[in-house]
Amino acid sequence: MGRLSGKIAIITGAAKGLGEADARIFAREGATVILTDVDRENGERVAQEIGDAASFVELDVRSEDAWQQLISDVVDNHGGLHILVNNAGVVEAGNIETQTLKDYQFVMDVSAQGTFLGCKYAIPAMKRSGSGSIINMASIASVQGESYVAAYSAAKGAVESLTRSVAAHFALNKMPLRCNSVHPSGIVTPMVMSMPEKMIESGLISLDDSNQASGVSKLGEPDDIANTVLFLASDEAKFINGAAIRVDNGMSIVTGIVPE
Numbered sequence: 170m171g172r173l174s175g176k177i178a179i180i181t182g183a184a185k186g187l188g189e190a191d192a193r194i195f196a197r198e199g200a201t202v203i204l205t206d207v208d209r210e211n212g213e214r215v216a217q218e219i220g221d222a223a224s225f226v227e228l229d230v231r232s233e234d235a236w237q238q239l240i241s242d243v244v245d246n247h248g249g250l251h252i253l254v255n256n257a258g259v260v261e262a263g264n265i266e267t268q269t270l271k272d273y274q275f276v277m278d279v280s281a282q283g284t285f286l287g288c289k290y291a292i293p294a295m296k297r298s299g300s301g302s303i304i305n306m307a308s309i310a311s312v313q314g315e316s317y318v319a320a321y322s323a324a325k326g327a328v329e330s331l332t333r334s335v336a337a338h339f340a341l342n343k344m345p346l347r348c349n350s351v352h353p354s355g356i357v358t359p360m361v362m363s364m365p366e367k368m369i370e371s372g373l374i375s376l377d378d379s380n381q382a383s384g385v386s387k388l389g390e391p392d393d394i395a396n397t398v399l400f401l402a403s404d405e406a407k408f409i410n411g412a413a414i415r416v417d418n419g420m421s422i423v424t425g426i427v428p429e
C-alpha cells in the first residue's frame with residue numbers, strides 16, 4: 170500500500186520543477202494525480218511518462234472560471250478530491266525601486282490570487298470527499314528579507330498568511346481538512362536556474378558578479394521538497410494544520426551564505 174493510496178490529487182505548475190517532482194512521487198505512492206499547468210507540452214509529456222495514474226489538464230491558476238471547471242471535472246471523472254498542491258509560481262528579479270507595478274501584479278496574480286482561488290474552490294469538493302490536505306508553496310522569501318525579489322516576497326508572504334487563515338477556518342469549524350505551507354530555499358529547477366540571467370537583465374548584478382556567486386550556496390534537489398509535500402499530503406501528517414515548514418538546509422537561520 171502506498172502512502173497516498175486511494176487519494177485524488179491536483180498539482181498546479183506540474184509540468185516541470187517542483188510540481189513535476191511532486192507528481193512523480195505522488196503517483197509512486199498510489200495517488201491518482203491530475204497535473205495542471207499553462208505549459209501543455211511538458212505537462213502532457215510528464216503525465217504520459219508517469220502512466221495510468223496521471224493525467225494532464227491545462228489550467229491557468231489566475232482564472233476563476235478555469236478553477237471552477239477543473240474542480241467540477243475532477244470530481245465527475247475521479248469521484249472526489251483529497252489533495253491540492255498550490256505550487257504554480259513565477260518570479261521577476263527586481264528590488265522595490267526597480268520593479269514595476271506590472272511585475273508586481275503578474276507575480277501576485279499567479280502566486281497569491283492563484284493560491285486563493287485554488288483553496289476556495291477545492292474546499293467544497295474536499296469536504297464532500299471526507300478529508301483533505303492543501304499544501305501551498307511559499308518560499309524562504311516570506312521569512313527573510315530578499316531585496317532582489319520584492320514582488321515575489323510580497324506574494325509569498327500572502328501565501329503564508331492565507332495558509333494560516335485557511336487552517337484556522339478548518340480548525341474552528343471542525344473540518345477534516347488541513348492546510349500548510351512549504352518554504353524552500355534554492356532548489357535546482359528551471360525557475361532557479363533562470364535567476365542569474367534575470368538579475369543581469371534587470372541590472373541587479375553584473376556578469377562577473379554572477380560568475381563569482383555561482384556555486385557558493387548549496388542548492389537542493391526537487392525531491393527534497395517533494396518528500397515534504399508527500400508527508401503533508403499523507404495521513405501521517407493528520408495532526409499538522411497551519412504549519413509553515415522551511416526546507417532550506419538552514420539557510421534562513423544563519424547569517425550569510427551556507428557553504429557547499
Ligand SMILES: NC(=O)c1ccc[n+]([C@@H]2O[C@H](COP(=O)([O-])OP(=O)(O)OC[C@H]3O[C@@H](n4cnc5c(N)ncnc54)[C@H](O)[C@@H]3O)[C@@H](O)[C@H]2O)c1
Nearest residue numbers: 182186187207229230257258308353354355356358359360
Ligand atoms: N525552486 C526553488 O528553489 C523554489 C524556492 C522557493 C519557492 N519555490 C516555489 O515553488 C514553486 C515551484 O517552483 P519551481 O522552482 O518548480 O518553478 P518552475 O518555474 O521551474 O516551475 C513552475 C511551473 O509553474 C507553471 N506556471 C507558471 N505560471 C502559471 C500559471 N499562471 N498557471 C499555471 N501554471 C503556471 C510554469 O509553467 C512551470 O511549469 C513556485 O511557487 C516557486 O515560487 C521554488
